[in-house]
Amino acid sequence: MIRLILDKTAESFEQDIRELIQEFYPGEDFEIRTEEGVHFTNTTQEEKNALKQAKATGENAEVNKKSTKNKAKMASEITPEGVQDEKIRFSFEVSASDMPLKGVRKDDKSVIKAELYDTLVSMTGKTLPWGDLTGIRPVSLVSPMVEAAIEKRKTESDSVNELTETEIRDIKTALTKEYCIEGEKLDLMTDIALREHRILNRIYDVTGKTYKEGWSLYIGIPFCPTRCLYCSFLSNTISAWEKRLPEYMDNLRKEIRYTVREMCGKHRRPLQTIYIGGGTPTALDEKWLQVLMDMVHEECGSANVSILSNVTSREHDWKNTVTGMPGIVEFTVEAGRPDSITKEKLQILKAAGVDRISVNPQTFNQKTLDLIGRKHSVESVIEKYELAREVGFENINMDIILGLPGEKLPEVTHTLCEIARNKPDSLTVHSLAIKRAARLTLERDYWAGIYRAGDENEIMAETRLQEEAEAGENYSLIGHTGTSVSDVAKEKTKFRYPEITRMMMASAYTAEVLNLKPYYLYRQKNMAGNLENVGYSTEGKECLYNILMMEEKHTVIGCGAGCSSKFVLPSKDGDPTHKRVERCDNGKDIKSYIEDVDKFIKRKEELFSLMKE
Ligand code: SF4
Structure with a gap:
């Protein structure tokens, strides 16, 4: 202590x-x-x-x-x-x-x-990779600097939308001065901020409106085939809720309709991306999935038409987007669990203009899948991934999790080799942050003897070992009594990073080999060690929604049980480079959503009223 x-x-x-x-x-x-x-x-x-x-x-x-x-x-x-x-x-x-x-x-x-x-x-003799940054969104500190530099260019009537090397160097110098950050992480956060800027420009290119003028819709389907042990989301076994699905869908429609009317109708903000997550949306059977797709088109399909009618379609082809919905440039559906995917469901999604899906292996080790309660095989991931390609999906993401119970670097390396073999268009790497709701935490005793990389105790032990080695003390702890200095130096490098960090490095290397570039990143707060979640993607296939949501770039409104909404508003201090984020949520209970959706609509109403200020 x-x-x-x-x-x-x-x-x-x-x-x-x-x-x-x-x-x-x-x-x-x-x-x-x-x-x-x-x-x-x-x-x-x-x-x-x-x-x-x-x-x-x-x-x-x-x-x-x-x-x-x-x-x-x-x-x-x-x-x-x-x-x-x-x-x-x-x-x-x-x-x-x-x-x-x-x-x-x-x-x-x-x-x-x-x-x-x-x-x-000075006390410890060590520096931190992220300097004195402790927040979860390091990139969000760089983005305003990038945008300010671009704005400056505009006022100097320079149409170039890229920064020069000198401007980038100035940004890095300012970051080092303010946050004591240098080296690899400084380069990473700057690269991502620059890349994000380019990626988000696509919204303007297509619609003639910047992302700052628009908003995104998140739709939550809080059902899954079964519940995974590490799950900290609101998710329930779909079979238990089948009878109440009609009510759930009716309320969802009501909430979406209200939201779209407020945002597009009243506040004249174009809806730019739609993301359906959960849960696992494809846990819905074919009939209900079709109902959901129809709902999206009926409630959102023409929402932007009157807002964008003044934008000349010769310069911005907003009427012919990949989603088939005017002005909506991206439509993602998480098809995370392969045991929820069928060919017919994939065809329904494709026909509805879904242009990006996620098929999530999490791990390619069968033993781990069994252990964490994902009731599907490794082979089924590959089979459903190939099926999605066959149906015509050209933008498929895969999620993997580092730090799953029982997995060490060799297991993760196996997963990464499979990723490399299958070549998804994007790869999202999560470090397992076990939150209180997860069964893995609730059943702590059951899991007590099972290894978990990223476990706080392990990171503490490894950090101490490293500190001791660096201080040149107590080599006997690592079996070095009487060995030469060069042997010690060699051994030191072996345990330089905790296991979870080595896994993250291996993932970054795999992404590099696949030519997937990091395009969004957030750090795990209140966790020991240096845990990050990173999205890597082929150029042009990045998920706009992920950037907009993670970096709090614009308002994202969640509809459905368990969803939360973030309203990004101008800062009260009047500084245009600052922003204020107001949140509201839809509770954590499907039953209360089904029985009283108006309560959650009312919560949104309060935030909509702030938009008038
Ligand atoms: S698939 Fe995802 S949302 Fe569903 S139970 Fe597993 S972790 Fe939770």
Whole structure:
């Protein structure tokens, strides 16, 4: 446990400070001391009770170890002032009032984090690949810089839409200065931001409207053939809900109709992309899938016509899009589970103008598929993928997950070899972030003995081992007593990265071999280690929706149970480079969606009213 002592100014940046320290010391908990008193991170009810008792009695209180789940992290005794000194790994004091702050929160945060980062680098002797960036969307910090540089070009009546090498170098220098980031990750985030800019320009090329003027629709079908063990989405076995599907679909239509009328009718915003996810939309049988496709065309098909009527179709061919719906440039359906796909369903999707689908193996190891409750075979993934090609799909994505139970680098390498053999148009690599809803977490005891790369304890152990090796201490830990310095150096490189990082590197290499370029990225928050989710794609086949949604580029409205909506609005500070994101969600329960969709429509109504401001 780390003791963090914060002055009054630093207190309001507690989370940022903690997250940055945690990047250097993964998995470590905190005792935080402020003027207000003492509190803890990851506090269990037992710790809270012990602290209360210690404060009330003025004496040390024993934590009831038996009833605590996370013994490894526990401080065994809590004094009225906090944790006993011997349980504290070290104390860290942040006096932000001594720093050159200006009173602008965003800028002050940068100053505090940069100072803290320098101190942590001197303390530990290591730098972080992402510098002092702890947020989940590093690319979103670069995009405004890219856009500002392009805008500057426009005002200088220079029509060139690409940045020069000098301009790119200036952006990188500014990023290093502000976020202490250098090297590989700096190049990656800059490359992605530049690529995203080019990709999103396609929307303007086709429709004559920028992505900032438009919005996207997400439709949620929260049903799957069976539930996977790692699932943290709202998803239910379709067989259990078959009888109530007509009601679900009626409510879905009502919500979509309302949303499209508001956005396209009232606010004159063109609908630019549609994404159907879930769940697994193809878990619907052929009849219901056809109903869904008809619904999309009936409710959205001509929504843009009056908005785009002034756009000359000679320059922007908005009437003849790949989706068959004027002004809608992309229509994606997740056909994730191969056990939900049939030829007829693929034909229904194709005929409805779906131009991008996802067939998700997650892993090409049968043992893992069985273990995680995906009731299909490895062969069926390949079979359905080939079927989709046969039906005429020219843009197919595959998702894989790193860190699945029991998988190490050789299993992931096998999966990557299969990916390379099948050559999907895009590849999305997820690091398994197990959230609370996942059965994998709920059944923690059952999984206790099974290896999982990216597990917090493993990353902590590997990080410590690396720290010790780098400090030149305790080589006996890794069996090096008496070996030469060069042997030690060789061995050090072997465990330089945790297993999950090696898997991510192997995935990036496979993507490179397949000529798939990274085009969106987000980091896992509150996870130990350096976990990222990255989308790679062949040029021209990138998923616009993924960029728009992940980078919060424009408003994405979710319809259906379990969906959330993000309204991207102008910032209240009046700065055009800033934005404000307002959210609302449709709850996590299919039953309440079926029984009272108006409640969720009402939530949206409140956000629509903000668009008038
Ligand atoms: S297919 Fe996806 S949404 Fe369905 S249960 Fe598995 S992880 Fe969850």
